[in-house]
Amino acid sequence: MSKRSSSKRSSAPDVGRRNFLKGASIAGAAALTAPAAANTAISGVSEPRPKATVPGAKLAAADAMPPPADPVNQTSSGGDFMVDVLKSLDIDYLAMNCASSFRGLHEAVINHGGNTKPEIITCPHEEIAVHMGQGYAKMEGKPLAMICHGVVGLQHASMAMYNAWCDRVPVIVMGGNIMEADKRAPGAEWPHSAIDPAALTRDFVKWDDQPASLQHFAESAVRAYKIATTPPMAPVMLSLDAELQENPIENRDLLRIPKFSSVIPPQGDEAALAQLAKMLVEAENPVIICDRVARTPAAMPRLVELAETLQCAVIDNYGRMNFPSRHPLNQSFRRSIISQADVIVAMEVNELWGSLSDFHDRIVRTSSPNYKKTAKIVTLGTRDLYMKANYQDLGRYQDVDLDIAGDAEASLPTLIEQVKRLTDEGRKSAFEARGKKLAAAKLATIAQAKSDATIGWDSSPITTARLCVELYNQIKDEDWSLVGTSIRLAWPHKLWNFDKPYQWNGVAGGGGIGYTLPSSLGAALANKRHGRLTVAIGGDGDFMFVPGTLWTAAHHRIPLLYIVHNNRAYHQEYMYLQAMAARHGRGITNTDIGTTLKDPFIDYATLAKGFGVYGEGPISDPNTLGPALKRAIAMVKGGQPALLDVVMDQR
Known part of the structure; x- marks a missing residue:
C-alpha cells in the first residue's frame, strides 16, 4: 500500500473533432464577450478556473463504493x-x-x-x-x-x-x-x-x-x-x-476521555527574585536582555512595567514580540551598552554566551566578552529545565552569578512588586535621570536608522531598506502583523513601530531553510480569524525549499502578503565563500558557483499564479514598488494570498 494511491482511470466518451471545434468556438466567443471577473481588475490575477466536469452516474457510484471485501455495516471506528x-x-x-x-x-x-x-x-x-x-x-x-x-x-x-x-x-x-x-x-x-x-x-x-x-x-x-x-x-x-x-x-x-488541565507555569523562587530585585535597584546601569519571554499577550506590558519602574535599558533578541520597538528604553540596536552594565539580567535567552561575547571567525576563530568583569549576570527562565544531549542548540556555557529557574513571564509580577517595594524617592530620581539619557539615545538611533535607510534609495536592485519603508507606509494604519523576514533583515525593527503582542513572532529556532513561507502561512491562519493583515518577507533560497505552500494558501484562502526577497543567491553562503577565497588569495570570481540562483533566473510571480495565488514581479524598478504593494495589499485585504517578487540587494 503506497503513500500516494494511483488515481482510477476511465475511458471518456469519444468527442468528434467537429463537435470539439464547435464547442471550442462557442467557449472562445463567450470568453471574448463576457465581462471580466471582478478580481481581474487588478493586473496579474488569473481568470477563475473552470469547475471540474461532474463524473457520470456509473463512475460516481464506482468511486463511492468501498472495495468489495470491506464490510459496509461498521458503524464506528x-x-x-x-x-x-x-x-x-x-x-x-x-x-x-x-x-x-x-x-x-x-x-x-x-x-x-x-x-x-x-x-x-x-x-x-x-x-x-x-x-x-x-x-x-x-x-x-x-x-x-x-x-x-x-x-x-x-x-x-x-x-x-x-x-x-x-x-x-x-x-x-x-x-x-x-x-x-x-x-x-x-x-x-x-x-x-x-x-x-x-x-x-x-x-x-x-x-x-x-x-x-x-x-x-x-x-x-x-x-x-x-x-x-x-x-x-x-x-x-x-x-x-x-x-x-x-x-x-x-x-x-x-473508554474514557481524561480531563485536561493545563500546568500553571512555575514562578522563580521568591527569595531569589527578591535578591534580583535588590541587585537591580542598587545597580547604576542595569540591562535586561530578553529573547522568548512572551508566551501570552500579558508579557509585553509586564516587561514594560518592570523597565519603566527601573528606567533601565532593554535589549530584545526578537525571539518573540517582547518589548515595543519605539519605546525610549528599547536599546536593541545599541548593544555596546552591555559593556557599561553592572547588572545584566537575561530573561528566557536562548544562547546567552552569544549575546555576551564578540566572536570572529576569520582565519583563526577568536572571541572575547563584551561585558565588564565586575558585572553581575543573572538568568531567569526555563531554558535549563529541559535539555537533550545530542543536538547542540544550547550554546556555549556562560558563567552567571545567579541562575533563577522559572518562567520569566510568570515571574515578572513578583519581581516588579519587589522592585517597587525597594525603590525609595532617591532611587526614583536616579532612575529618571538614567531614563532621560536612554530616551535621548533612542531618538538618535531612530534618526540614524531613517538616514541610513535613504542610502541607495533609487537604486536597482531595490534596497531592503526602501522595501521596508514603502511597505510600512502602506500598512501602518492597518491592524498588521509581520510574521517572518529573511535572514538578518533588521530594517523593520529599526524603522517600524511594533507595539502589539502579535506584530512579530520570532524566527526559525534551528535556522533550517524552508521555515519562513510555511510558518508565515501558519501565523496567517491564526490571524485570519482576528482580521489582521499578515505580511512576511522571505528569502528566495528559503522559498525554493517549500514553494508548494502557496497552493495551501490558495486552497484554504488564507490571506497573506508574501514578499520574496529576491537577491538571486543563497547570499549568506555566497559571502562566506568569498571570505574563504579571499583568505587563500584566490580571488572571488568563481564564488557564484553553487551559491547563486541564476541561469535561469526564477520567476516567482509566475510560480505563484500557477498555484492560484496573486503574483506580481519581478519588480526591480523602485518607482514601481509602491503601486505594486498597493495592489497586493488590496488582494490580501480582500481575503486572498498574494506574492510580490522584488529584486533586492543582498541584505
Missing part, C-alpha cells in the same frame, strides 16, 4: 474515538499530506467529526505542515496537530520538527504506523513502518508514545498536549497504529 479526544483538546486544525497509514483517522475527521475542530489543512509536504504549526502556535498561543505517513512522512517532517524544537514551540505531531508485522501488506507497508517510528526524532521532541489501545491513546494524547504546552514548550509525537484507527470499537462505554 477507533478513529472516531480519536477524533472525540482531539476535540476535547480544543485543536482547531489538523495539517496533513494524505496517506494510507492514517486513512482511518482521516476518514473519521471528515465524516465523524464534520471536518471541524480539527479542520484538515491540506499540505503538499509534511515539512510545510509542521512549520505551519510552528507559526500558528506562536501567533495563537496554542498548538495545532499534524499527521504524517510512517517513517517516510516523518523524515520529511523532521526538519520542521527540529526548528520547532530549537524554537521551543508546541506542535502535536502524529504519525501512522503498522505495529504488528503479521498485519502489514506486502510492498510499501514494510519500508514505511517501524518498530519505533519516533526514534527518528526522539532527540528533538519533548515526549513521544505509541499507544497500544484506544484508552492508551486518550491518556497519551492529553498527556502529550499538556507536556507540549508546559514551559519549556516543544513538539511531541504520537505513533498511531493503523488497525487501532480503523477497527470497530469493541465497547465504547468502557
